[in-house]
Amino acid sequence: MRFNALKRDIHGISQKVLSQVLKNLERDGLILRTAYPTVPVTVEYSLKPLGTTLIEAVSSLTHWAETHMSEIQAAQHLYDASKA
Amino acid sequence: MRFNALKRDIHGISQKVLSQVLKNLERDGLILRTAYPTVPVTVEYSLKPLGTTLIEAVSSLTHWAETHMSEIQAAQHLYDASKA
């Protein structure tokens, strides 16, 4: 995946933050950064095996959030109403 | 669990942040806050079922972090050495 493709897909992220995050992920060994000597330079980011395992771990949290979102919103409404 | 017990157990958290977090967790329906009318007041926090399910989901991430910590540190050292 290319830099600008990631920037497009991760809606709302700034170039600065995306750069920082990618550099950290690369340093942690989660992703691989490959630069091809074209003009202008082409950079490709890909998942390393370790990164894939993290995605799987995070996915369970994502799933939790999705399945309980409405329940949490209901609790928030109850709470807010009880305070008003 | 009492407020000050939580503050002791969560090493390094400030009273301000702990208050904020607890209030948010209560609003989200993850924990239950019970105040007993003693002098001074006694407040007890406990997990609600929804909170327990979140702990289980987070646990898989915790486990991931623990098992891959050394692998990540090794990657960081390699990265840092390659940049120096």
Next chain:
DNA sequence: CTGCATCCAATTGGATACTG
């Protein structure tokens, strides 16, 4: 004991301009 209010320092992140 359990907080809330305030002040202040540090971190974070967006916008913009610039480079190989």
Next chain:
DNA sequence: CAGTATCCAATTGGATGCAG
């Protein structure tokens, strides 16, 4: 295209003092 550098605004969080 893929960043880096800079400036600046907003958020975060600690420390302290106060209150029910």
